[in-house]
Amino acid sequence: MNRRYFLHLSVISAGYLLAGCEDRGATDKKQSQKPPEIDSDLEKLSPQVEKLAEDFIPFSQKLKIPSEINFPQASKPVFTAQKSEVNIFEDAKTEVLTFQGDLPNPTIRISKGDTFDLNLVNKLADPTIIHWHGLIVPEEMDGHPKDAIETNQIKHYHYSVNQNAGTYWYHTHPHGRTGEEIYHGLSGLYIVDNKDEESLNLPKDEFEIPLIIQDRRFDNKRQLLYKDPNFLQDHNGVMGDVILVNSTPLPFHEVKTGKYRLRILNASSVRTYKLAFDTIEKFLLIGTDAGLLEEPIIVDSVVLSVAERVDIIVDFKDKQVGDRVILKTLGFKEGTNMKMNANYPSFDAIMDIMQFHITEEFQDISVIPNNLAIIPRIKESEAIQTRTITMEIMAGGVWTLDKKPYDMHRIDQKVKLGTTEIWEIKNTVHMAHPFHIHGVLFQVLDRSGKINFPTDKGWKDTVLVMPNETVRVIMNFTVPGLFLYHCHILEHEDHAMMANFLVEG
Ligand code: C2O
Ligand code: CU
Ligand code: CU
Numbered sequence: 001m002n003r004r005y006f007l008h009l010s011v012i013s014a015g016y017l018l019a020g021c022e023d024r025g026a027t028d029k030k031q032s033q034k035p036p037e038i039d040s041d042l043e044k045l046s047p048q049v050e051k052l053a054e055d056f057i058p059f060s061q062k063l064k065i066p067s068e069i070n071f072p073q074a075s076k077p078v079f080t081a082q083k084s085e086v087n088i089f090e091d092a093k094t095e096v097l098t099f100q101g102d103l104p105n106p107t108i109r110i111s112k113g114d115t116f117d118l119n120l121v122n123k124l125a126d127p128t129i130i131h132w133h134g135l136i137v138p139e140e141m142d143g144h145p146k147d148a149i150e151t152n153q154i155k156h157y158h159y160s161v162n163q164n165a166g167t168y169w170y171h172t173h174p175h176g177r178t179g180e181e182i183y184h185g186l187s188g189l190y191i192v193d194n195k196d197e198e199s200l201n202l203p204k205d206e207f208e209i210p211l212i213i214q215d216r217r218f219d220n221k222r223q224l225l226y227k228d229p230n231f232l233q234d235h236n237g238v239m240g241d242v243i244l245v246n247s248t249p250l251p252f253h254e255v256k257t258g259k260y261r262l263r264i265l266n267a268s269s270v271r272t273y274k275l276a277f278d279t280i281e282k283f284l285l286i287g288t289d290a291g292l293l294e295e296p297i298i299v300d301s302v303v304l305s306v307a308e309r310v311d312i313i314v315d316f317k318d319k320q321v322g323d324r325v326i327l328k329t330l331g332f333k334e335g336t337n338m339k340m341n342a343n344y345p346s347f348d349a350i351m352d353i354m355q356f357h358i359t360e361e362f363q364d365i366s367v368i369p370n371n372l373a374i375i376p377r378i379k380e381s382e383a384i385q386t387r388t389i390t391m392e393i394m395a396g397g398v399w400t401l402d403k404k405p406y407d408m409h410r411i412d413q414k415v416k417l418g419t420t421e422i423w424e425i426k427n428t429v430h431m432a433h434p435f436h437i438h439g440v441l442f443q444v445l446d447r448s449g450k451i452n453f454p455t456d457k458g459w460k461d462t463v464l465v466m467p468n469e470t471v472r473v474i475m476n477f478t479v480p481g482l483f484l485y486h487c488h489i490l491e492h493e494d495h496a497m498m499a500n501f502l503v504e505g
Contacts, residue, residue, distance in 0.1 A: 055091070056089065056249070058249075058250040058352065058355075059250055059251070059252040059324075059352075059354070059355040060252070061089075061090055061248050061249060061250070061251050061252070062248070062251060062252065062253070063209075063245060063246055063248050063251035063252065063253040063354060064103075064104055064246045064247060064248045064251070065209070065210070065246065066104040066105065066106055066107045066188065066189060066210060066212075066246060067106045067107070068106060068107045068108075068109045069106045069107070069108050069109065070109045070110070071108070071109065071110040071111075071114050071115070071116055071117070072110075072114050072115065074117075076117055076118070076119060077106075077117075077118050077119075078100075078118070078119045078120075078121060079099035079100065079105075079118060079119070079120045079121070079130065080099060080100070080120075080121040080123050081097065081098075081099060081120065081121070081122050081123060081124050081128050081172065081186060082097065082098060082099075082101070082123040082124065083095065083096075083097060083123075083124075084096055084097070084098040084101050084102065084103075084185075086098065086102055086103050086247070088103065088222070088244065088247055088248070088249060089222050089249060092221070092222040093222075094218070094222050094223055094224060095223060095224070096184050096185040096224065097124070097181060097184040097185040097186050098185050098186075099186065099188070103185050103247035104188065104212060104246045104247045105185070105186075105187065105188035106188060107188060107189040107190070107191060107210060108170065108188070108189070108190040108191065109191045109193065110161050110190075110191075110192055110193070111161075111192070111193045111194055111195075112161060112162060112163065112164075112165060112192060112193070112194035112195075113160070113161070113162065113194075114160065114161055115158070115159070115160045115161075116132075116157065116158070116159055116160070116161055117156075117157065117158050118156075118157045119154055119155070119156055119157070120149070120154065120155040120156075120157065121152075121153075121154050122149050122150065122151055122152065122153055122154075122155075123151070123152070124151060124181075125151060126151070126174065126177060127148035127149060127150050127151070127174055127175075128148055128149065128172045128174045128177075128181065128186075129143045129144070129145065129147050129148040129149060129155065129172060129173055129174060130143050130155075130157070130170055130171070130172055130173070131143030131144075131170065131171060131172070131173040131438070132157075132168065132170050132190060133168055133169045133170060133171060133190075133307060133436075133461065134166065134168035134169070134190075134289055134290055134441070134461045135159075135161065135163070135168055135190065136162070136163050136439060136440070136441065136478065136479060137159045137479070138159060138479060138481065139439075139479065139480070139481025139482055139483065140481075141157055141158070141159045142438055142439060142481075142483060143172075143173045144173070144438075144482060144483070144484060145173055145174055145175035145408055145484075146175075146408050146409075146482075148173075148174045148175065161192055163192065163290070163441070164192065164194070164290050164291035164292075164373075164441070164459060165192050165193050165194040165196070165197040165291060165292070166191075166192055166287065166289065166290045166291040166292075166309075166459070167189065167190075167191055167210075167263040167265065167287065167289075167309040167311060168189075168190040168191070168192060168289075168290070168309070169187060169188065169189050169190050169212075169265050169267065169307075169309070170187065170188055170189075170190050171186060171187035171188075171267070172186040172187075175408055176494050177494065178490055178493060178494055179226075179238065179269055179490030179491050179493070179494045180226055180227075180494075182267065182269070182490055183216070183224065183226050183238065183269060183490070184224060184226070185247070187212075187267050188212075189210050189212060189263070189265060191210075191263070196373070197292065197373075200292075200369050200372060201366060201367075201369075202261050202286070202313075202368070203258070203259050203260055203261040203313065203366065204261070207258065207259065207260050207261060208260070208261045208263070209253065209260060209261070209262050209263070210246070210262075210263045210264075210265070211245050211246065211262055211263070211264045211265070211327075211354070212245065212246050212247075212264075212265045212267050213243065213244075213245055213264065213265065213266050213267065213268065213273060213304075213353060214240075214243070214244045214245075214247075214266075214267050214268045215239055215240035215241070215242065215243050215244070215268050215269075215271050215345075215351075216240040216242050216243075216244055217238070217240040217241065217242070217344065218242055226238060227491070228341065228343075231341045231343070232397070233338075233339055233340050233341045233342075234341055234491065235397055235399075235491055235495055236270070236338055236339075236340055236397075236431070236491065236492075237269055237270025237271075237340065237489050237490075237491050237492070238269040238270060238341075238490075238491060239268075239269070239270055239271050239340055239341060239344045239345065239346070239347075240268075240271075240344060241344050241345055243351055243352070243353050243354075245353060245354045250352060250353070250354060250355075251354050251355075252354065252355045252356070252357050253354065253355075253356055253357070254356075254357045254358075254359045254360075255316055255356045255357065255358055255359070256316070256358070256359070256360040256361070256362035256364075257316050257317050257318075257319055257320075257321075257358060257360070257361055257362050257364070258315070258316060258317065258362040258363075258364030258366075259313055259314070259315045259316075259317070259364055259366060259368070260313070260314050260315075260316070261286075261311065261312070261313055262311070262312050262313075262314060263287075263309065263310075263311050264304060264309060264310050264311075264312065265308075265309045266304045266305060266306050266307065266308055266309075267306075267307075268306055269306070269489065269490045269491060270306060270340075270489045270490070270491065270492075271306070271329075271347070272303060272304065272305040272306070272332040272335045272347065272432065272434075272464065273303070273304045273329040273332065273353070274301050274302070274303050274304075274329050274330040274331060274332045275301060275302050275303075275304055275310075275312075275327065275328075275329060275330075275353075276300060276301040276302075276327075276328060276329075276330050277314065277325055277326065277327055277328075278325065278326040278328060279319075279323075279325055279326075280314060280315075280316070280318075280325055281300055282298050282299065282300055283298075283299060283300075283312050283313060283314045283315070284296040284297065284298060284299070284312060284313040284314075284368060285297045285298075285299050285302055285310060285311075285312055285454050285455070286311050286312065286313055286368070286372055287309075287310065287311030287372075287458060288308075288309065288310060288311070288455045288457070288458030288459060288460055289308060289309050289441075289455075289458070289459060289460045289461045289462055290441045290458070290459035290460060290461055291373060291375075291458065291459045292311065292372040292373040292458070293372055293373065293375075293457055293458045294371065294372060294373055294374065294375050294457070295370055295371060295372060296313065296368055296370070296372065297454045297457070299312075299454060301330055302454070302455065303332060303451075303453060303455070303464065305335075305432065305434035305462070305464040305488070306434050306462075306488045306489055306490065307434055307436055307461075307462040307488035308434060308455065308460075308462050308464070310455060313368055315364075316356065316358055317364060319358040320358065321358055321359060321360060321361060322358065323358045324355050324356065324357055324358070325355065325356040325358070326352055326353075326354070326355050326356075327352075327353045327354050327355070327356070328350065328351060328352050328353050329349075329350065329351050329353060330350055331346075331347065331348035331349050331350045331351070332347055332348065332432075333347060333348035334432070334451060334466065334467075335347045335431065335432040335466075335467075336430060336431035336432060336467065337430050337431075337467075338429075338430055338431045375443075375457075375458065375459065377443065378420060378443055378474045378475070378476065380422065380445065380474065382420040382474075383420045383421050383422045383474060384416070384419050384420065384421065385421055385422070386421070386422040386423070386424055386472075387413060387421060387422075387423050387424065388423075388424045388425075388426055389401055389402060389423060389424070389425050389426065389435075389485070389499075390402050390403070390426045390428055391425070391426065391427045391428060391429060391433050391435075391465065391487065391497070392428055392429065393428075393429050398495065398496055399487065399489075399492040399495045399496060399497035400496050400497055401485070401486070401487070401497055401498065401499045402499070404499065405496035406486075406493075406496045406497070406498040406499060408500075410499075410500060411482070411500050411501070411502045412499035412500050412501060413499070413500075413501035413502070414501070414502050414504060415477050415501055415502065415503045415504070416477070416503075416504060417477055417478075417479075417480045417503050417504060417505045418476075418477065418478070419476070419477060420474065420475065420476050420477075421474070421475065421477070422445065422472055422473070422474050423437075423442075423472070423473050423474075423475070424470055424471075424472050425463070425465050425470065425471050425472075425473065426465075426470045427465040427466065427467060427468060427469050427470070427471075428468065429467065429468075430467045430468070431467060432464055432465060432466045432467055433464070433465050433487040433488075433489060433492065433497070434462050434463065434464050434465075434487065434488040434489065435462065435463055435464075435465050435471070435485070435486075435487060435488070436461060436462040436485065436486055436487075436488045437461060437473075437475070437483070437484075437485040438483040438484045438485065439477070439479050439481070439483035439503065440461070440475040440476070440477060440478070440483075441459045441460065441461055441475065442459075442460055442461065442463075442473040442474060442475035443459065443460070443473065443474050443475070444456035444457075444460060444463055444471060444472070444473055445472040445473060445474050446471075446472050447465075447466070447469055447470070447471040447472070448469050448470045448471075449466045449468075449469035451466060460473070462488055477503045479503060480503045480504065480505040481502070481503055482500055482501070482502050482503075483500070483501055483502075483503065484498060484499070484500060484501075485498070485499055485501060486498035486499065
């Protein structure tokens with residue numbers, strides 16, 4: 001595996017896109033069996049690189065779909081954080097970290113009102129803890145790094161789920177090692193269902209597909225490479241050249257000529273995706289981090305920063321059996337002008353993510369309703385105060401909030417239980433940061449920047465704050481205890497861009 005190959009791939013497919021649809025069908029059918037036509041650039045590669053390029057054919061591995069652990073049927077499942085060897089690539093074993101021995105980790109699936117119950121066993125060399133990202137749970141269930149368990153210890157999670165249906169996720173959250181652990185595999189999806197959503201008849205079963213997107217780096221033995229000690233820029237965020245979807249590199253998935261609901265999570269370290277399809281112009285955004293929008297929004301691309309989720313409907317009805325559709329990132333150049341590791345594709349890199357193979361005709365008579373959910377707006381007048389949180393980079397390149405590097409034992413904000421507040425998140429640097437708050441779901445009031453994010457219209461737990469932008473969010477604090485707020489670029493949160501708030505009863 002080599003990085004230049006993937007870089008070139010994205011360049012090729014970008015060119016391909018621009019070239020329009022000259023005889024797509026014919027070339028595409030051949031393509032699943034061999035790499036795309038080599039353009040003149042690729043001929044400059046060394047023979048060794050070409051050899052490696054021959055070893056991996058994009059869109060040749062089938063998308064893995066995570067297994068599901070369904071509550072309440074599941075009886076006390078066990079997650080054992082452990083080292084495992086798995087086939088990310090069909091032809092090699094990669095050393096990773098898993099919860100049940102394989103990747104992708106299972107999806108947790110539970111209905112509103114049901115009780116979640118699970119044991120975490122730590123078989124890692126270091127302390128760890130699981131956080132249920134977006135779930136509103138008691139403090140001791142939230143997975144704060146102070147609650148990390150030692151090697152061989154067990155943590156029992158038990159709480160009831162009482163919130164919107166939505167696409168949430170889980171990941172470990174140990175102090176200073178969250179990035180490394182998620183990078184090596186310790187995350188998964190957590191889907192909450194409820195009755196209201198069922199009556200909407202959204203695409204389900206084979207027509208509902210979870211997609212966990214992560215960019216990764218591999219060495220030529222197909223082992224994961226995390227931070228490169230020779231590149232200080234990796235402190236700004238580790239970006240990779242190989243995109244995995246559900247732990248499968250540049251996969252393909254077979255679909256019919258109908259509508260699909262894609263629940264997409266960005267579980268990368270730093271990369272923000274601007275998701276679009278190469279030959280489908282418009283799709284519907286129907287949901288955000290914590291549930292459905294009030295009504296579908298027609299979009300041609302959607303920006304997804306780390307930890308954010310989107311729920312979209314894509315319709316393959318105009319495609320023919322044999323067609324191919326690529327999901328890609330258009331590159332999010334607005335995200336930063338900071339120097340990142342130049343050996344890997346930058347923020348504005350156009351990259352392929354996966355390919356859909358249309359394999360069957362299907363008369364899809366389903367209709368996506370115009371009214372999806374009711375989102376009661378929290379009124380600004382209800383807020384008893386406004387707090388400002390400032391994103392800073394300090395001397396020595398340390399990422400912080402309010403110039404205070406994270407201290408696990410310091411309380412940075414105190415909030416009154418049962419009250420509403422506005423938090424004004426102020427970004428003072430030339431890099432966009434996804435801001436996440438534990439223990440609440442919030443609504444975006446406004447942002448000072450120019451880009452319009454349709455995802456701002458839904459319930460959120462993570463919001464992207466653009467360079468030199470201020471975003472205002474509003475929320476109710478309903479659970480007492482100590483919780484975190486932080487930048488969700490994993491290297492930034494590990495690198496001190498995190499703080500504690502205490503909700504007092
Ligand atoms: Cu995904 Cu502290 O969170
Ligand atoms: Cu969280
Ligand atoms: Cu950050």
